[in-house]
Amino acid sequence: MSKRKLTKQQQTRVKQQQQTHLQQADIDLPQSGQRAIVTANHGKTVVIEDSDRQSFTCNIRQNIDSLVCGDHVIWQQETDTTGIVLAMEDRTNFLARPDRRQQAKVVAANIDQMLIISAAKPALNTRLIDRYLVAAELSGITPVIVFNKIDLPDNLQMNDVKEQLAVYTGLGYQVIFTSAKQDSGITNLQAALQDKISVFVGQSGVGKSSLINSLLPEDVARVGEISDSTQKGRHTTTLAQLYHLPSGGNLIDSPGIREFGLWQVSLEQAAEGFVEFRPWLGKCRFRNCLHEDEPGCSIRDAVEQGVISEQRWQSYRRIIESLRVDNHK
């Protein structure tokens, strides 16, 4: 990479950023620069929480990128309930998806786990699960799969669901079955969330907010109905929100989305998001093999031998097709 000359303005910015880092490294932070975590973003303002779990609504210094739930910030108190965010600490990771103009829309930051929530209604969509898994695998976030509303399907339908989800258990992913309505599986869910920072993702209407209410002592998250005509959720949660679990751990409820686009994933990277593909990568006849229909493809051989599931391979191919479209928009 060629070395670019920085403009005066850029140099000042770099200096400012370095000073912020110095401040962060300082254990005895001055009164004027306290650390806090972002618990909600309301557009022009954010809600932050200090180490005593007191909340403040804050304006944001202009030079700061948009903040999301889970961001660590340096801030200054102004009144009993308000303050100003001065700086954002570096993110260890973040979950992002492209918006309509293919710009990154960051959903949450500094997260340990992604809980991929699916349900009996709207129907189980393993393709969407696979997209979330790729996003999680490529950003170093541990995924956990949750199937909610087990009170709805009959035995036959439930067997079908179990069969479809067995592939994930086989890959070493944790799969948890729950019913927010009947309060079942909630202890397992609680155990998985213990002392971690987790984000709930999944289609609108699968019950993310309902599950959060089951985990908290009071119903705080707003829950919406599913439309009778379209069988889809109504996008009840519109803003991400961070909650504390009484049993330890934090969770971020995020708005449901119909399609989860992968952000900044190249065609070559997609295969690495499929954990079971990894041992075969680099063993195809062509070095630039994308494991679709190329001759001598080791992934396709593994599918034919039943080592890699057909369902996952088809899902992978769909992702490649969609990335081709997205990356050329």
Ligand SMILES: Nc1nc2c(ncn2[C@@H]2O[C@H](COP(=O)(O)OP(=O)(O)OP(=O)(O)O)[C@@H](O)[C@H]2O)c(=O)[nH]1
């Ligand atoms: N039968 C049944 N219904 C449930 C269950 N969990 C949630 N629901 C219902 O599903 C609907 C949608 O629930 P929400 O919690 O709002 O779903 P969400 O995933 O937060 O949706 P968005 O905020 O739109 O992304 C509501 O009518 C809930 O009462 C469950 O375990 N069983």
Ligand SMILES: [Mg+2]
């Ligand atoms: Mg919700």
Ligand SMILES: [Zn+2]
């Ligand atoms: Zn190949």
